Amino acid sequence: MGIKLKGQSLRIIFLEYLISVGIVLFLSLGLVILMFNTMYSLGFILPADYTENQIHERKNAIANTETFDKNLIPDNASYLLISKDGNIITSSMSKDEEDRAIRYYNNERVYNTPSYSYIEILRNDGYCIIQYSVKPYFTNKFMAEYFPNVNAVYVSILILVSLLNTLVVTIVWAKYLVKQLSPIFAASEKISEQTLDFDLHYSRVKEFNEVLFSLEKMRNALQESLIKEWIQEENKQKQISALIHDLKTPVSIVQGNTELLKKTSVTEDQSIYIDYILSNSNRISEYIKTLLIMNKNSNATEYQPQSLAVKTVSEQLVTVSKELMSINSNNLKTNVVVEDGIMSVDLKLLERALQNVLANSIENNNGIVTLELNIKTVDEFLEISILDNGKGFSDIDLIHAKEQFYRGDYSRHSATNYGIGLFITEQIIKLHGGSVILKNREACRGAEVKFILPIQNNK
Numbered sequence: 001m002g003i004k005l006k007g008q009s010l011r012i013i014f015l016e017y018l019i020s021v022g023i024v025l026f027l028s029l030g031l032v033i034l035m036f037n038t039m040y041s042l043g044f045i046l047p048a049d050y051t052e053n054q055i056h057e058r059k060n061a062i063a064n065t066e067t068f069d070k071n072l073i074p075d076n077a078s079y080l081l082i083s084k085d086g087n088i089i090t091s092s093m094s095k096d097e098e099d100r101a102i103r104y105y106n107n108e109r110v111y112n113t114p115s116y117s118y119i120e121i122l123r124n125d126g127y128c129i130i131q132y133s134v135k136p137y138f139t140n141k142f143m144a145e146y147f148p149n150v151n152a153v154y155v156s157i158l159i160l161v162s163l164l165n166t167l168v169v170t171i172v173w174a175k176y177l178v179k180q181l182s183p184i185f186a187a188s189e190k191i192s193e194q195t196l197d198f199d200l201h202y203s204r205v206k207e208f209n210e211v212l213f214s215l216e217k218m219r220n221a222l223q224e225s226l227i228k229e230w231i232q233e234e235n236k237q238k239q240i241s242a243l244i245h246d247l248k249t250p251v252s253i254v255q256g257n258t259e260l261l262k263k264t265s266v267t268e269d270q271s272i273y274i275d276y277i278l279s280n281s282n283r284i285s286e287y288i289k290t291l292l293i294m295n296k297n298s299n300a301t302e303y304q305p306q307s308l309a310v311k312t313v314s315e316q317l318v319t320v321s322k323e324l325m326s327i328n329s330n331n332l333k334t335n336v337v338v339e340d341g342i343m344s345v346d347l348k349l350l351e352r353a354l355q356n357v358l359a360n361s362i363e364n365n366n367g368i369v370t371l372e373l374n375i376k377t378v379d380e381f382l383e384i385s386i387l388d389n390g391k392g393f394s395d396i397d398l399i400h401a402k403e404q405f406y407r408g409d410y411s412r413h414s415a416t417n418y419g420i421g422l423f424i425t426e427q428i429i430k431l432h433g434g435s436v437i438l439k440n441r442e443a444c445r446g447a448e449v450k451f452i453l454p455i456q457n458n459k
Contacts, residue, residue: 077132
């Protein structure tokens, strides 16, 4: 489906977010104000002028009592009684507060502030100076003791409520944006997995839809590219199938004529050569079956491993190598140094892998070829190395030689090389849990192909 490019712009969404935050802050402020007004009206909080009003109400009583009664002084105020000659009669103030009150009495520069306000009352025995603060108080003793500053509590609650409500609003908007981003995440994941047959859902955000539109174009382009690749792969498989079917006829002719030749009078040496021809033509038939399986299932071969002794595997590989190298009088030097051990191996497949490498080495060297086959155990691995004395691998060969249908410079114009030998070899070695290493010889000219295969136990 096509992506709808309509939707809200991110600018509008952020503006709505800011408006919602402003509304929440306004409501938070109103809620806190309402709460404190209710506490004032119910008497849980005393207003700021409460103490001052009490002093004025009791002013006449404080001034006219014959004996000074400290109980007339409000709880939230302190007093200082001074005789007319300036001596302190009694006080509930601290030393610093007394000094400040005396300066106020002497008309020095002491001004009333919300924290330190004074009222002077004339009595018959002297003067009573009352100090009080113009601020609200909690009537609850616990609150009054631990939260004496009502204004600070009011501001703290206002900030806390505002922050919490703003956080809630932000979380709600964040969830909304994440929900609108989910089509982008889903589309990106599908494309990364190359699962291209899916429906793209649109978002309510215009900018997100633009991203989805780009992802849809990317998906379409990738789909077209994969279709082309699938077509090329299909054509390639058809070419392989044609090649395989073409191989069947000459192989069958070779096998049939060899069987007929074996029934004629031949020498002992000729009989051995005929057996070589039969055994290797049978192997070619097996290779053709392998190619058919690979072409149909994209697998290198059917893997049927069995547990064999390392020495048994090594001996069979040497025997197969000698059979192949005896053709055209090629030479093979072998060096086998293996310890006792057991390994899981499909011996027929391993023979094919080794013969592929030997055949490549023979083909790529002119004249009579001398190859080295070294088999040894190193720690818990069996290393099989095939070395020749040819021109070695080029830098490009070392990178691409194991790729399917790769043909190096030496065989670029060869009609008999199809670039599948080392590819099949690596697939076989990988089935055994091993690896193939290509490199050039260091001591002399030539190439080296090494198989590294795991051993189950090495005693």
